[in-house]
Amino acid sequence: MARVATLAVALATFAGCASIADSRALETPEPEVRRVQPQIAHWRTIGESVEGRAIQARTVGHGPLRVFVIGSIHGDEREGRRLVDSLAIMFRDPSYASKATIYMVRDANPDGSARGSRRNARGVDLNRNWPASNFKASPARGSAPLSEPEVRVVADAMTKFDPDLVVVFHSTYRGPFCNYDGPAQRHAKAFVSGASRADRRWRIVPDMGYPTPGSLGSWVGVDRGTPILTVEFDRGQDLASSWLATKRAFESLLVESEVGGRRLSASAPVEASAPSPTPDAQAGASPR
Numbered sequence: 091m092a093r094v095a096t097l098a099v100a101l102a103t104f105a106g107c108a109s110i111a112d113s114r115a116l117e118t119p120e121p122e123v124r125r126v127q128p129q130i131a132h133w134r135t136i137g138e139s140v141e142g143r144a145i146q147a148r149t150v151g152h153g154p155l156r157v158f159v160i161g162s163i164h165g166d167e168r169e170g171r172r173l174v175d176s177l178a179i180m181f182r183d184p185s186y187a188s189k190a191t192i193y194m195v196r197d198a199n200p201d202g203s204a205r206g207s208r209r210n211a212r213g214v215d216l217n218r219n220w221p222a223s224n225f226k227a228s229p230a231r232g233s234a235p236l237s238e239p240e241v242r243v244v245a246d247a248m249t250k251f252d253p254d255l256v257v258v259f260h261s262t263y264r265g266p267f268c269n270y271d272g273p274a275q276r277h278a279k280a281f282v283s284g285a286s287r288a289d290r291r292w293r294i295v296p297d298m299g300y301p302t303p304g305s306l307g308s309w310v311g312v313d314r315g316t317p318i319l320t321v322e323f324d325r326g327q328d329l330a331s332s333w334l335a336t337k338r339a340f341e342s343l344l345v346e347s348e349v350g351g352r353r354l355s356a357s358a359p360v361e362a363s364a365p366s367p368t369p370d371a372q373a374g375a376s377p378r
């Protein structure tokens with residue numbers, strides 16, 4: 091039943107987004123979507139872009155695994171930011187909500203999204219402006235780490251949330267695949283294992299093949315040691331099929347989290363197959 095409802099919303103979201111070129115329109119849900127799921131409007135503004143557009147976030151679920159999701163950071167990669175509403179609806183289901191707390195930033199680069207451009211309004215690539223040890227100043231990367239307001243807003247939110255795992259949505263014509271930084275190999279395997287059940291093209295790409303100084307992956311994964319997945323959807327793939335892969339991937343991440351937590355804490359009384367673990371069992375499910 092829940093699966094049918096989720097699919098219906100995903101399709102409704104798709105129908106509402108297919109012809110929208112300006113992502114700002116996504117900040118106001120289509121009437122059809124609002125009728126199906128009133129909670130879809132529960133985004134709050136956590137900061138502003140260079141041009142004053144809202145950067146929106148919301149938290150769903152209440153489980154022990156803390157996941158920070160960024161729907162979009164490159165404005166010409168719209169696939170991920172079209173999925174976060176569906177992800178929010180998924181984690182209103184108690185069977186998922188009890189296992190993870192998901193902090194979602196819908197779009198870290200609303201000015202780029204409005205233009206359909208990779209960079210922000212000042213021409214800076216927001217995935218090169220993080221305070222990573224490998225940051226290199228340039229006009230395209232910013233004059234200093236955190237020089238861009240969008241990056242400051244998201245970095246502050248992420249630091250306060252203190253995630254176990256960060257997942258950032260991108261898209262490329264070489265997709266779909268999952269890249270990772272930091273101790274995230276098992277998370278990447280779980281993500282691809284799940285996504286592959288919906289679309290067999292999904293694979294792990296451990297190295298992007300080019301340097302990424304000042305990237306979010308460098309800061310979060312390499313410098314801070316927090317697992318981070320860079321998820322590259324197939325550019326232009328239809329929303330319904332990319333959502334199904336994403337849903338399977340997150341289901342797989344939840345199972346891996348429970349199994350991984352038990353591996354690291356052998357005494358934790360966690361059953362990965364239990365549909366509704368007790369609060370005590372949940373607390374032992376994730377090595378925070």
Ligand SMILES: [Zn+2]
Pocket residue numbers: 163164167260261
């Ligand atoms: Zn990208």
